[in-house]
Amino acid sequence: MTYIPKIWIIIFLLSLFLLVFYMSQIEWTKTSELPQKSTAVHSARENSSNEKDTILLIWFWPFNRKFDLNSCESKFNIKNCQLTDDRRLYSSADGVLIHHRDIARDLSNLPKLPRPFFQKWIWMLFESPQNSLRLPGLDNLFNVTMNYRQGADIVIREQLQLKPQETEEPLKNKSRKVCWIVSNLNGNLARVKYFNELNKHIAVEGFGNHFHRRISREQYTQTIESCKFYLSFENTHERSDHTTIDYITAKTFDPLRLGAVPVVLGPPRHSYEKFIPKDSFIHVDDFNSPKELADYLHMLDQNEDKYQQFFSWKKHFRVIMVNWPVEHACRACQYIRNKKSFQVFTNLNKWYWG
Template sequence: MSSDKSSFSHLRYLLLFLSFGLNLFFVYVYSYWNQYHKSPPNTVTYPTFRQNTVENSTILLLWFWPFGLQTDSNICSTMFNIDGCFLTGDRELYDQAHGVLINHRDINSDLSNLPTSPRPFFQKWIWMHFESPENTRKINGLDNLFNVTLNYRRDADIVLREQIMLKSEHTEDAIFPQVLDKKDKLVCWIMSNWNERHERAKFYNELKKHIDIYTLGRHFGKEISDVEYKETLTRCKFYLSFENTNIHYDYVTEKMFNPLILGAVPVALGVPRYIYERFVPEDAFIHVSDFPSAQGLAQHLLSLDKNVEEYKKYFEWRKHFEVKLVRYPAEHVCRACEYVRTKKDYQVFNNLNKWYWDPIDQL
């Protein structure tokens, strides 16, 4: 009997020992899992490549989100029918990224906030910028960093800009001719960034001597909302689509296209007329160079104010064409990803500063 009790006692100690050992093992496993697989509290983790992409996805690394505006990583597929793109701001994926998109405005003058690791042989660096050279810092050291350009210029690698396109289907014009009944202003201008050195400021100062101009915007002490901006353009017969530069290639902005959309006739001051005509029908706008002086322009506008049939001719383009706007920044990053995904060839770009800042050769 004593022998049986002794055996039972030994078995009980053995079971206790095994139970204690198993508990230690599970505590160790739980601690290890927490340490390596659980995020610390109050931290933000980026999705990893293996978790969130499918095989053969193109990774586009946004080194800076343009103007801090982040987009849904699936937006390229849902909005632009561009499949196979993975957008991320996770710099840990730098070595795997097929493209790195960098907005010029975010670059430090000493380049200190750009990637420092060597660029993988398959990776493309994309320089993105849509301001005029007149309002852009020239940064030394950029010439040999980027091999792809994303810009409004027609000779950029990725061209993105507002466009006049054929109507996809015959639809009733929502603006014309109804807009004619709403017009109670002759010439309008909305101006915020005033610079006396700019040609547009000099021309305005001369033009206002010969015709009344309805002015709004921060410079004139009358800031307006987006809704007021649209309402104003609808009420104006002519809008001063004055750019801040007239010597740089292809710089035609929303100052031209917004009036076209909203039913005002743009009066353009900027690049030469022949460049405007690459993007806009020649009979859809007026160019200041069409007249020998500001006074001559004023007389023409006053004449059109009295001749409705002649004025209507500036809207003939709307029968067959419409304006396509750009979705910022979603379309920019998606077109960049599409380019990297489809263009596998080797390329370099070693004269960025000259290409962008040199003036038009022929005026």
């Protein structure tokens, strides 16, 4: 029998111990270095019973307007959509929603990691081109456009919806003739110049910060309901500029919903008529001057039958407003869930700014 010195047995056992310890450290390091998204993905799916939920990462809260991330099913009956603002989920998110007005001029606050092959970037903007900065470098970044324009991949806008059955909606009593609620006015805008001239010929009752008459949301509703006519003046009015087409906002749909006749300034009449009945509003372009428009409003104020004709559409339709911005996020998630095919969009700046 070969005699093995104790020292060699000790060295062997010590080496074996060190080897086992070293291997365990390697395994621990591998585990600890797993991407954080693995834990985040699990956390994001904990609230859902479906492991195949579509994950939409909200990169910026639009204008810092936050909302309940679990609203898609309860508010819009959109199922299997998981909204998150956790940027650790970036590498596994099916889509990333990016609000244009929150992008830095040098694009420095956009995702830094490469985009996964399966992921869609959704460009979101609901302001007019004239009031949104055109940013170089966006043309080849996004797969999907979300906008008020009919040519966008995801179109979201206020609209009229057919009622299940005809109904009569009596108008509330009107204590005011012409109203306008506005907070910020720029003296160079066409709407300001038109208002200043119109106000010389018919009294416009103004509300909002500009007129030093701040009102609450409840007062906003009550005020418009009390007006016969409401100045639905958009902040753009370029007759020859195609970029303003379809830019028709809640400034028009709120008075329609609340029983006032919108007096509109913005896109041309034919653009409005794509979305609302031609006899539901008054367009400033139909008159040669603000005085001529004022004379027409005076006439309608004295002729109840003619005034009531502007509401005949209410028998058949109702106004559907957009729930900003939670509806936009849910519709974006719904889109990328339903449309798995490859997409590319290469001319964003030209498409939107011309």
